[in-house]
Amino acid sequence: MRFEGLDQLRKQLSDATKTGSGSLRNEMALWLEGIGMDFIDVVQDEIIRTRTVDTSRLLNSFGKGDGDNVWNLTKGSLTLEIGSNVEYASFVNDGHFTVDLKSGKDRRWVPGRWKGSRFEYDPTSKEGMLLKVKWVDGSNYWDNAKFIYERMFEKDLEIKLNQWMNTKFT
Template identity: 65%
Template sequence: MKINGLKKFLKEVEKAADGGFKKDLALWLEGSGMEFLAIIQDEIIRTGTVDTRRLLNSFQRGDSDSAWSLKSGSLTLEVGTNLTYASLANDGHTTVDLSSGKDRRWVPGRWKGDRFEYDPNERESGMLLKVKWVDGSGYWDNAVAIFEKMFDKSLERRLQGWMDSLGGA
């Protein structure tokens, strides 16, 4: 998200707050990122997105599949996941990768009664899926919409709190 005039505002306030404001803002931004990750996880669960917990866990700070980068100098926070199938689960996909022609229909594993167990190391058995469109759940899009509504109000309250504290100094 881009906030017009934030850099200029930060410079003015930083002079008055002796640099403590920027540190406080970075902590607030980090907390906002954590809140966004929680919203994404909630949406993965709420929408019933097919998940083996790997997708859900990848939206946790510190997970090996997580994307988390906070640059306090420019007050930039990037959060997300490094899992390649995350966008497929959100947007939808076919069982054939149209860009590469790679057939994703073969799923290695074994049948145990009427239940299929996925096993990426299985070489002898598996199941063949029909070519079809798999709808995405929109979990990411939903989470962004929810967070944007919350972020604006949170930022406004936080900035007002900082302004009030500077006025009382």
């Protein structure tokens, strides 16, 4: 049996998988970085929409290049890890107790002072507030962003795959 175009397809596949500025692998890595940027935009939008925090530390940690940002792109395996190193990021997403239940205490003293409606932590202050055990609901900003972006990604992936097929395998 003989299949017309099989040798041409084999050569196109070989050419597409080579490394270099015009290679499919390089284009996929650039696209992956772009969709990562789109995703962190959605995460930031959800932090704002859900009024997750009134400071910008968590919000900024989802900006590429911020000191608290996690952004690990591995071009060889085409993987991108995105996240935040802010210690309370998961607490505000998932919810938390105001006092660590493992401590065996039902309350905790936090030194600081109130300035208007904001509490400012100050470890040297004799003033402060007493926290009692209470569950604080999470805002689900990460879960919401992931759900939203999964819907956007499906359409974007289909468009991009068609574009790559049309340009690389014609």
